[in-house]
Structure formats: structure tokens, C-alpha cells
Amino acid sequence: MHKISIPIGGMTCAACARRVEKAILKLEGVKTASVNFATEKAVVSYNPQIVGLPVIKKTIEKIGYKALENKKSEIKTLRIKLIISAVFSIPLVYVAMVSMTSNSLLELLLVIPIVGMGYKFYTVGFKALVQRSPNMDSLIAIGTSAAVLFSYYETAGIIITLVLLGKYLEAVSKNKTGAAIKKLMRLAPKTAIVMRSGEEKEVPIDEVEPGDIILVKPGSKIPVDGRVIEGCSAIDESMLTGESMPAHKSAGDLVYAATINTTGMLRFKAEKVGADTALAQIIKLVEDAQSGKAPIAKMADTVSGYFVPIVCAIALAAGIAWFFGTGGNFEFALRIFISVLVIACPCALGLATPTAIMVGTGKGAEKGILIKGGEVLEMAHKIDAIILDKTGTITEGKPEVVTVEGDVLQLAASLERYSEHPIAKAICDYYKGEYLEASDFKSMAGQGVEGIIGGKKIEIVRGIKIFADGEYIGRIVVSDKPKQSSFAAVEKLKSMGIEVMMLTGDNKEAAENIAKQVGIDKVLAEVLPQDKASEVKKLQEKGYKVAMVGDGINDAPALVQADVGIAIGSGTDVAMESADIVLMKSDLTDVPVAINLSKQTIRNIKQNLFWAFGYNVVGIPIAAGVLHLFGGPLLNPIFAAAAMSLSSVSVLANALRLRK
Numbered sequence: 001m002h003k004i005s006i007p008i009g010g011m012t013c014a015a016c017a018r019r020v021e022k023a024i025l026k027l028e029g030v031k032t033a034s035v036n037f038a039t040e041k042a043v044v045s046y047n048p049q050i051v052g053l054p055v056i057k058k059t060i061e062k063i064g065y066k067a068l069e070n071k072k073s074e075i076k077t078l079r080i081k082l083i084i085s086a087v088f089s090i091p092l093v094y095v096a097m098v099s100m101t102s103n104s105l106l107e108l109l110l111v112i113p114i115v116g117m118g119y120k121f122y123t124v125g126f127k128a129l130v131q132r133s134p135n136m137d138s139l140i141a142i143g144t145s146a147a148v149l150f151s152y153y154e155t156a157g158i159i160i161t162l163v164l165l166g167k168y169l170e171a172v173s174k175n176k177t178g179a180a181i182k183k184l185m186r187l188a189p190k191t192a193i194v195m196r197s198g199e200e201k202e203v204p205i206d207e208v209e210p211g212d213i214i215l216v217k218p219g220s221k222i223p224v225d226g227r228v229i230e231g232c233s234a235i236d237e238s239m240l241t242g243e244s245m246p247a248h249k250s251a252g253d254l255v256y257a258a259t260i261n262t263t264g265m266l267r268f269k270a271e272k273v274g275a276d277t278a279l280a281q282i283i284k285l286v287e288d289a290q291s292g293k294a295p296i297a298k299m300a301d302t303v304s305g306y307f308v309p310i311v312c313a314i315a316l317a318a319g320i321a322w323f324f325g326t327g328g329n330f331e332f333a334l335r336i337f338i339s340v341l342v343i344a345c346p347c348a349l350g351l352a353t354p355t356a357i358m359v360g361t362g363k364g365a366e367k368g369i370l371i372k373g374g375e376v377l378e379m380a381h382k383i384d385a386i387i388l389d390k391t392g393t394i395t396e397g398k399p400e401v402v403t404v405e406g407d408v409l410q411l412a413a414s415l416e417r418y419s420e421h422p423i424a425k426a427i428c429d430y431y432k433g434e435y436l437e438a439s440d441f442k443s444m445a446g447q448g449v450e451g452i453i454g455g456k457k458i459e460i461v462r463g464i465k466i467f468a469d470g471e472y473i474g475r476i477v478v479s480d481k482p483k484q485s486s487f488a489a490v491e492k493l494k495s496m497g498i499e500v501m502m503l504t505g506d507n508k509e510a511a512e513n514i515a516k517q518v519g520i521d522k523v524l525a526e527v528l529p530q531d532k533a534s535e536v537k538k539l540q541e542k543g544y545k546v547a548m549v550g551d552g553i554n555d556a557p558a559l560v561q562a563d564v565g566i567a568i569g570s571g572t573d574v575a576m577e578s579a580d581i582v583l584m585k586s587d588l589t590d591v592p593v594a595i596n597l598s599k600q601t602i603r604n605i606k607q608n609l610f611w612a613f614g615y616n617v618v619g620i621p622i623a624a625g626v627l628h629l630f631g632g633p634l635l636n637p638i639f640a641a642a643a644m645s646l647s648s649v650s651v652l653a654n655a656l657r658l659r660k
Contacts, residue, residue, distance in 0.1 A: 009066035011138035014304035014350020032114035040353030096154035107153040143341035166645020173652035187258040192223035225272035233264035297353035297608035318624040339623035352608035355655035368584035380598035389550035390504035395480040400429035405475020489588035529554035533561040601602035
């Protein structure tokens, strides 16, 4: 299966997105398709052996939209259309309403260029109507066509101008919701100084290849990911991790694209370029997150599918009812008909969820919190239990030997030198003597190591207790310091009403010691890697929504099993691949920040949906003349158009509040 993101032009409401989605899903070979109105993209998963990308694009264009190679901003075009439309609308209103003499021919001449500026409402709207998939354009097209047909030129002209104004403001606001992606893209440098034939040569970033030796001067950006081979410097990695303090780099250390070399000269070997760099992966992750849909969006999508046909039916029914109710007053009935059509706003429903998710995930990225999609963002606010791994998550991940009981240090070091475990490294770093010959080394995940030394079977259980031929001969106590932020993170999570516990493969004594220091009451120690996922499942069976926070390969199954898996950025690639949220700063205080961001985003979505539904529930009956039945005023179609335009803008403005 191939997965591709296709920028789409011409969508004006959620009904458009639903229409495109349904058309793509009908194609044989397409497994999934998700069309996001806010990002104006279709994310399609398909079998290239059955259906090709050209066929998918042709299908999109066949129903009246454009499959773009690169999504271009429509703001400039909309601005020009709006200005031209406004220029002709002002004299049109003057002639129709202010001038003492009516001049239908002049009004017609003035409305023609305005209709021309809104031609897309007609080409897309009527096509959608013919194909029995009406959208917002259909409502505008029917309403303004009726107004022009019966010589209400100023009504048609002002409606089109106001709708264009709303679309322009909407485009400006949508452009701001994607600001995080644009900011990340601007970070990448355009050129790199590469050593070629012993000389420094500045080349475009696209020409850098893995293995190239790159020179970075003080004050310059690192062009690609690589490993330092010469020099030392302090690197500002805040754009990548959110950490304000520069990181010291010297030979052997990794450096990342778009980070800033602040002090010394560095030479490094390029390892990852182009789409493989950490920055490119982050951009892709955020783009994927913003293009996806949250479960909460399903309700709005379902409503949007039926919304326009229902509005058309209400407008027609209201017009006919008022025609007969007023004794055949056609002008009055037409006014009602047009008002109902133009006040209805499926756009607000379509924008309510995706815009908030765009801003929420973008804000997270700015803080070094990478959230992999709207579904994750929605689930995170429900979390009521968090399981924390110990080593490298709560602690620094750099254990040190505290005490040695018995003559076991040489034996332990001689065996542990073959292990990659942090405890093994701590023992070997502490031992300064010569190693004994060891054979038949075995590492048992989560249990310890064993081997033959001097003809005896030596076992080190969980990195602590040492046995020789089954007889206990001593132990080595190893301790790891908690990160400075761990206590504050645990306290914050508790204050949010979340149960916090520790899950570790280390021995109970060491685990409880660390737990006590950071304020964790419940500890699950000596848990084998394969059993960590089972412990998560046990909590879920009790009704908890569980988040698992870890950094190692052994945490991957538990991260997948959890409702939300959270990986520490300094951990392994496997852990980060398995996780739903990645904390680039490796700081536990970002866990409550991520959960709080989820809560704020979901609250924002609910507010947006409330106003979007509320606007239509209240606005459509008013436009249909319900208030007029009880002696109230009748809504002018021009004010209906203004209200419709502003409803979408208000939803976007509310979503943008998340940026603060």
C-alpha cells in the first residue's frame, strides 16, 4: 500500500471535502481516504498495482476540484476578486437604494463583473447540484441566480461580495493555523559548505550526500544531520527540542539540520539528508497529524453530508409557505428563499475540528511535543492513569555504583562488559582493573546475564546479585539519579487527578528508592519486558485510560498497548516509532503539558462545534421568517450573507486562541 497527500483546490465547505472523499473511496484499489477541509488535502492509501495516482487525480478533477502539485496560497487571488467586487458593489448599492431613479440596465451592467468574480460559486455549485452532491457553492449559486433572474441585482451583488469577504478572511485565518509548519520549513538552510577535493565549496542543500564532510562556521545553521569529526561548539537545538540551553558538541556527537552553531568551528560527516533528517521527519509527522481526522469530527462530517440538501428543502418550503401565506406576494417569498440559502453555513461545521487540531498540534511542535494525529490529541485528555518507566525516563539513565558487597567486582565487570545495559556500563566504568576471560555469555531480557569464568557458572541477577555455581557470593548496589524535573512532573500529574505509577524491570529496592524521591506511591518492579504490556492491559481492564511513558526498546510493546504511548526524545528509534507522542526535550514536565494541550484543544473544538451548530440552528429559522410570524423583523438576505461569512471566521478566530 502507498500513502500520499494530495493538495486540493476549489473546496469551499465540509460538504466539498466529503464529496471528494466519497469519490476517491469508490475507486477500486483505494483502501482509505481522508479529506481535510481545513488543510485542503486528501490523504489516500492505495494499491498502486490496482489504481494509479493519475486516476485518483482525474477522479478529483472530474467532480469539479483541482488536484494540485503544490498547494498555492489563494489569499492574493481572493483579495483581487474581493477588491474588484467591492468596487462595483458600491455604485450598485447607490443606484439601487440611494439614487432617486431606478436604472435596471445600469444595475445589470454593474452586477455582471461581480458575478464574474464569484464565477466559481456557479461552476462548482451547479455541477455539484447536478451530481446530487450540493455544497455551499450550490446554496450561493441558487440564491444569487434567483436574485439576478428576478432583477434583485443589488442583493446578488452584495451577497457575492460579502461571501468573498468571508472567504478572504477565512483564507487568512487558515493560513495562520498552519504557521507552525511554515515556521519549521523556513528553518532549513538553503546551502552547505562541503569539502570537495580538499577545498571548501558552497553547494545547494539538495546536492549534499551522505558521507560528505561539511564545515560549519560559528553563527551558521547545521545543514543536514551528521556526526562531528573535528572541533567542539555549543549548538542551539531549541528549534528541535524546545530546550533553551545550548548543547555541547564534540567529536563523536550527533548534530541535526537547522540547529545553530553558536561558538566554535565544526567539521562533521553527513549521515542523513533531505527527507531523512530529523527536521524533515518532524515536519512530516506534524503534517500527517494536521491532515488526519479526530473521532470527534465524525459527527460534523455526518451532519455536513445531509446539511445542504436539508437547507435547500427548508428554503423551498419556507418560500412556498410564505407565498401562499401572504396571498401570493412573490417578492416576499423570494426574499425568504434567498435568506435561508445564504445564511446556512456548512463551512463553520467543517472548520470546527480540523482548525483546532492544526493549531493544537502546531503549538505542541513549537514546544518540542510531537503529537501523531487528531485521534491521539483527543484521547490524551481522557487519560486518568500514567505509567512511567524508570531508567532514562524518571532518572537520568546514567546509573553509578554505590557499594560493592563481597569480592565480586572483577567477576561482575568481566561478564558485564559484553552487555549493553546501562547498569553493565556503570559496573564497567567503576572497575579499573583487568578483566577475566569469560565464555558462553548469555543475556536474558529483564533478568540479568550469565557466563563461564574460571570454570564456574557466574550469574548476575538483575544487575545486582552475583551467584557462582548457584551460590550467592555478593552484590553490587547501583543507583541512578532522578531527573531534576521528575518530582515536579509527578506532582503536576497528581494535581490533575491522574494516578501515577512506576513500571520497571529493575529490582524492587532500587525502584522504591527512586519512587520515594519523586513522590510515586505505586511501584511495579522486576517486570520482564514482555510483561510490561500485560501490566498496561490489566489497568485498562479496570477501566483506566492509560498513558505509558518510556524510552527503550523494551518499552515498545507497552507503548503500543497503552491508550496513549509517550516516548522520551532521547530514547531509541523503536520507542519513538511505537509512541503516539514524542517529547523532544526528554523532560517529564512535558507530559502534563501535552495532556493539558489536549484538554484545551478538545475544549476549543467543542466550543467551535457549539457555535457552528448554534449559528445554523438559530440563523436558519430566523431567515425562514419564524420571528416575523410573531411580529418580529424580517431578515434581509444581505445581512444573512454577512452573518454566514462571519460565522466561519469566528470559528477560525476561536481556534487561533490556542496559539496563546
